[in-house]
Amino acid sequence: MKTASLEHIAEDLFQAEKNVRTLPQFAPNFPDFDEDKAYDVQELLIEKKCREEETTVSGWKLGLTSKAKQQMMGVHEPSYGVLLKNMSLDEGRTHAIDGFIHGKLEPELAFVFKEDVRGDYITAAQIIKATAYVLPAFEVIDSRFEAFKFTLLDAVADNSSSCRYILGNQILPPEAVDMRLTGIVFRKNGEVVATSTLAAVMGNPASAIAWMANKIAKRGQFIQKGQVVLSGAITQAIHIEPGDHFSASFDGFGTINASFKTGE
Ligand code: OOG
Ligand code: MG
Numbered sequence: 001m002k003t004a005s006l007e008h009i010a011e012d013l014f015q016a017e018k019n020v021r022t023l024p025q026f027a028p029n030f031p032d033f034d035e036d037k038a039y040d041v042q043e044l045l046i047e048k049k050c051r052e053e054e055t056t057v058s059g060w061k062l063g064l065t066s067k068a069k070q071q072m073m074g075v076h077e078p079s080y081g082v083l084l085k086n087m088s089l090d091e092g093r094t095h096a097i098d099g100f101i102h103g104k105l106e107p108e109l110a111f112v113f114k115e116d117v118r119g120d121y122i123t124a125a126q127i128i129k130a131t132a133y134v135l136p137a138f139e140v141i142d143s144r145f146e147a148f149k150f151t152l153l154d155a156v157a158d159n160s161s162s163c164r165y166i167l168g169n170q171i172l173p174p175e176a177v178d179m180r181l182t183g184i185v186f187r188k189n190g191e192v193v194a195t196s197t198l199a200a201v202m203g204n205p206a207s208a209i210a211w212m213a214n215k216i217a218k219r220g221q222f223i224q225k226g227q228v229v230l231s232g233a234i235t236q237a238i239h240i241e242p243g244d245h246f247s248a249s250f251d252g253f254g255t256i257n258a259s260f261k262t263g264e
Contacts (some may be wrong), residue, residue, distance in 0.1 A: 010041050022146040034153070038156035056085055058085045062231055062232040080160060081160030083165060087164050089165070097261070098263040106233035107233070108233055115129075120218065127210050135171045136250040138246065139233065140165070180198055182251050200234050
């Protein structure tokens with residue numbers, strides 16, 4: 001597959017997001033498309049977004065870290081994507097959904113790093129040691145593919161369905177948090193829509209981040225001091241409609257809130 005077609009795919013994904021419209025899946029039409037090429041497209045897309053949107057990288061996100069989501073997709077590995085500064089929204093505010101194609105919201109535990117994490121044999125303990133603090137977060141995911149349907153390779157190229165992220169403000173040192181048993185209650189308009197614990201994320205969200213650190217090392221990349229990493233959805237993602245209010249209570253931390261509306 002030629003570099004030109006990888007650039008073409010990145011351009012189509014960029015335009016789809018910009019114009020709030022969907023694309024058909026492309027991976028099934030390229031028999032030699034593989035994981036490396038999918039991450040190549042992701043990299044081209046991120047370079048393009050940084051250039052055209054005048055933004056910079058703020059961190060990373062994991063996708064498909066829960067068994068339920070992996071089984072849904074028929075895969076045994078998570079995926080990752082890149083977070084940009086202009087994807088960040090303020091906590092507790094009401095946000096316009098007009099830029100989303102079919103956005104969904106999911107609660108996640110975010111890690112903020114106080115040291116670089118470099119290497120290809122990183123453990124969950126090293127992730128915890130390099131973390132300044134952890135905090136509740138929401139991720140808005142959105143897919144540039146029709147009906148939110150895609151193969152793993154399509155989704156990787158599409159920056160693992162990233163769209164926006166919202167960091168809470170209740171921070172804790174990672175050693176103070178039970179990375180498996182911390183309970184989460186996710187509510188939409190006051191109704192409980194899902195409950196879970198952090199163990200839903202590969203047994204322990206720090207393990208999910210260790211997996212990513214080792215994976216990005218293969219492409220010469222590493223987690224940098226100051227970066228934020230979203231460790232993956234703790235519950236199912238819920239479709240966002242205008243007028244919706246969401247909250248997620250994290251045991252020991254507090255509650256994170258977000259509301260959505262149509263634009264002015
Ligand atoms: C959607 C992104 C998944 C998560 O936290 O699981 C994700 C997908 O690629 O299926 O952000
Ligand atoms: Mg997510």
